Amino acid sequence: MIGDFWRGVGGRLAERWVAALFSPTFAFWVGGLLAWLARSGARDDGWTSRVLAFGRELQGQPAIVQGIYVVAPLTLIVLSGLALQQLVFPVLRALEGYWPAPFTPLANRLRARLSRRSDVQTLRLRQLAARSLPELTADELAERARLERRHRRIPAQRVQRMPTRLGNSLRASESRIRARYGLDPIVCWPRLWLLLPETARQQTTAAYASMLLTVQVFICGVLFTVWTVWSWWALPVGLLVAAAAYARMLPAASALGDVVESCFDVHRRLLYQAAHWPLPTNPRDERTEGTRLTTYLHTSTRSPEPAFVQPAEFPSPGP
Template identity: 50%
Template sequence: MLNDFWKGVGGKLSDRWLTALFSPAWLFWLAGLAAWLRGEGWPTVQRLGWLGAAKEWTAGLTGLPVLVQAAAVVGLLLLLTFSGLLLRFFSRPLVRGLEGYWVFTRPRRRLRERLGRRADADIARLRPLAARPADSLDAEALAERGRLALRVRSAPFDPRRRMPTRFGNVLRASEERIRAHYGLDPVVCWPRLWMVLPDATRNEVVASRRSVHLTTQVWVCGVLSSVWSVWTLWALPLSVLVAATAYRGFLLSAARVHTELLESCFDLYRTQLYQSLRWPLPEHPLAEHRAGRRLTTYLSSGSRRPEPLFADPPGPLPPFGPGAPSGGA
């Protein structure tokens, strides 16, 4: 029994160790190594060539005592692992920062106004294209309508609810759509809804969230790689290129996938949230919006009113399979 327990613990620790070791921190340290080779190590490479320089550096390392070599290897592994753990620890506040939750109010207001003007311009350009039938548009107009629809969907319609970053607007727009459709506040209801989701759905949501955090780690490693410009100035434009590619090419796409999954969870499983809380199920969309707002209020601040009456939980589902009773007489 204890052997199985320690084996399980060791397996989990090894998985976490490997996850931290092979993290996006490798990008940062590889960039530092490349910058050092381009700066400090470049004269040796020019004098001996790549193969000769590698032999000289290897001979210098093998000439050290065995304990020093072992300490160097262990120190390198600890450095990479600690860097990965540090990235994972700060990934959540980094995501919040990329959403636009800063303490600097003036830059937030300026960026929000700038993105707001761009969103309003996209809405104005989309309206005449959306009003026309699809068969009356050519291929370029259809592609333009699709691009504009995606960009309009990626920002809240209400200017007061917009964020100062495109990434934050993608997440905020998803929250606003859930509120508008069902009256449920996802910030309040999501922890409760999470408890009734099937395991397969949870795994999909966790994977999408992990993709967002992983891309955020790549972005911050790209930004931090600019410090290697002390050895070569090429590090600065390359770090900007990596950070911009991670943000615009991958982070926004990962955020859209994640928000689509969150909205799908509310689309498919919100009735289970009602039933688990013994809240009466609404009968039509207008009633659902009102019920969702009342349920959100009940979850956030409670209620002492005698209504609505709690509904009885639904009975067990009928059995399925070859032995299940048929519906015929």
């Protein structure tokens, strides 16, 4: 009976193991096990033989005991993954630069430092942009492309800048949406998400999941340093993993910002239609109407203007 039970759930357990094998928590616990084994090996050269003996002993145990040895590590990894998910958002906010009040002086210094560097790069970019492409050398063309990418990753206004590169990268896309369309993405994005076509949702979800994965790897890298109590190499490995994850986090955040910005570029009309709000008639008026729509969605209004538009009254988007 027990054997039939384990055969019945074997497929589902295998799927869980496959998912767990590619999770940051699995690497974290395996690294801790290796650090412990390395410490045991340093004290006793017979740890390998003990592991093999344990494997042979396990083969002779009943199916229920073998199942416990299979399920217990998987349960530990899954529970660790759930705990890791709870840490992702607070850590992400900290990496963006949303720090408590006691850290305000530090945040201001870092913000000023990044702003000075950005201003120097912007001045250089303007100098290169003022010249025609045929006048630029290959090195200057590469420099211009690099400076344009960096320019997109920091808000144009100093007051909107954050003390970290990650925070500026995410804030920059928000500020461009607000400046271009008058729509506040913090207010409008949850509403627009409900209206997006499936393709746009999939692209956004994939970009968001990619960034969250880098945050999880960063957290596991930092926590990996606790295994230093067993093996010294856990400290440099953990710090190296955390640094690599943060470096990968920056392009992931930029990609997410580009996807969200593209959703507003292409599908913002859906937000006006769902709110029965009159569509802007030209780019100049769109910023004003977008600001009014944001205010309406955020705080509502009792004003009789503008008059709601029925779906049949919206102009056709064309072929």
